[in-house]
Amino acid sequence: MSSQQLIERINEAEAKAVAAFKSAATAEQLEAARIEYLGTKGLFTDLMKALGSLPKDERPQAGGAANKARQSATEAHQAAKEALESASSRDSFLDITLPGRRKPAGHCHVISRTAAEICEIFAKLGFSIAEGPEVETDYYNFEALNFPHDHPARDMQDTLFVSQELLLRTHTSPCQVRTMEKSQPPVWVVVPGKTYRRDSDISHSPMFHQVEGLAVDKGITFADLKGVLTAFATAMFSPDTKIRLRPSFFPFTEPSAEVDIACVLCHGQGCRLCKGTGWLEILGSGMVDPAVYGFVDYDPEKFSGFAFGMGIERVAMLKYGLDDIRMFYESDLRFLKQF
Numbered sequence: 643m644s645s646q647q648l649i650e651r652i653n654e655a656e657a658k659a660v661a662a663f664k665s666a667a668t669a670e671q672l673e674a675a676r677i678e679y680l681g682t683k684g685l686f687t688d689l690m691k692a693l694g695s696l697p698k699d700e701r702p703q704a705g706g707a708a709n710k711a712r713q714s715a716t717e718a719h720q721a722a723k724e725a726l727e728s729a730s731s732r733d734s735f736l737d738i739t740l741p742g743r744r745k746p747a748g749h750c751h752v753i754s755r756t757a758a759e760i761c762e763i764f765a766k767l768g769f770s771i772a773e774g775p776e777v778e779t780d781y782y783n784f785e786a787l788n789f790p791h792d793h794p795a796r797d798m799q800d801t802l803f804v805s806q807e808l809l810l811r812t813h814t815s816p817c818q819v820r821t822m823e824k825s826q827p828p829v830w831v832v833v834p835g836k837t838y839r840r841d842s843d844i845s846h847s848p849m850f851h852q853v854e855g856l857a858v859d860k861g862i863t864f865a866d867l868k869g870v871l872t873a874f875a876t877a878m879f880s881p882d883t884k885i886r887l888r889p890s891f892f893p894f895t896e897p898s899a900e901v902d903i904a905c906v907l908c909h910g911q912g913c914r915l916c917k918g919t920g921w922l923e924i925l926g927s928g929m930v931d932p933a934v935y936g937f938v939d940y941d942p943e944k945f946s947g948f949a950f951g952m953g954i955e956r957v958a959m960l961k962y963g964l965d966d967i968r969m970f971y972e973s974d975l976r977f978l979k980q981f
């Protein structure tokens with residue numbers, strides 16, 4: 643073989659080797675190609691051996707060509723090896739059999755949930771749901787509810803005023819008047835919503851929630867009030883929950899009653915939660931005062947009714963055994979996720 647022929651075969655071998663390395667789709671195919679071209683018994687070894695049969699003065703040129711060709715084939719092999727390795731490590735990083743990453747989904751806040759639960763119980767008793775504004779007038783919040791002008795609840799100490807005429811409602815009771823203004827009896831409504839008072843400690847928050855109830859119809863008596871509230875307490879807490887009514891006073895109900903449930907912890911035995919009394923106060927209530935009917939054009943000779951108002955936080959705290967109202971508003975997920 644002349645040196646010219648040998649150089650041609652060397653260049654051919656280089657081109658074939660580079661092509662084989664590039665087209666190897668797996669590590670096994672690449673290794674087979676390496677053995678074929680660059681192995682100790684491979685094509686380049688044969689070609690190197692063939693250099694020995696050339697005349698001495700032709701060897702350097704052909705030898706240089708052979709070294710260069712083997713070098714570039716070696717580099718092509720290295721590049722192909724790296725490409726295969728990085729592809730396989732990408733595959734193991736991306737395990738397509740793993741389930742997708744779920745977006746964390748939120749859920750209803752415990753206050754909204756308790757409000758919905760309360761409303762649902764009253765809906766089953768025939769009440770419909772109404773809503774009213776949180777920014778109220780003095781008229782609806784106090785005047786039409788028969789609050790005398792010098793009543794302490796009107797004081798700046800308790801009420802958050804927006805302007806001379808407007809305030810943040812201190813209870814949901816203004817919705818009693820708004821509802822009765824809009825329709826004649828029978829009315830059976832519950833009104834959930836936010837309420838505001840200048841008050842803040844372990845059991846009071848400047849913003850809190852109430853559910854108001856109002857039923858006005860022909861022949862409604864105090865026994866209906868007690869029956870409805872018993873049905874509510876047993877549905878909300880447990881079927882054997884006892885309630886107790888204590889005489890109280892509100893300007894817009896007469897007679898009025900504070901309603902207690904038997905302590906959810908000790909069931910009436912007396913404990914720390916109920917301060918030894920066996921009872922927990924859950925709401926204020928009473929028969930609608932005829933003076934209120936005067937503001938809404940209802941005939942007190944024809945109709946009678948009852949009203950009640952409860953704090954949603956209070957109900958939730960009793961139901962879930964919580965002792966600090968501020969937990970509801972701190973947005974601590976460790977707390978919120980428990981409900």
Ligand code: PHE
Nearest residue numbers: 813815926927928949950951
């Ligand atoms: N509005 C009263 C309060 O916030 C509760 C109440 C409502 C009392 C309806 C009687 C009737 O304390």
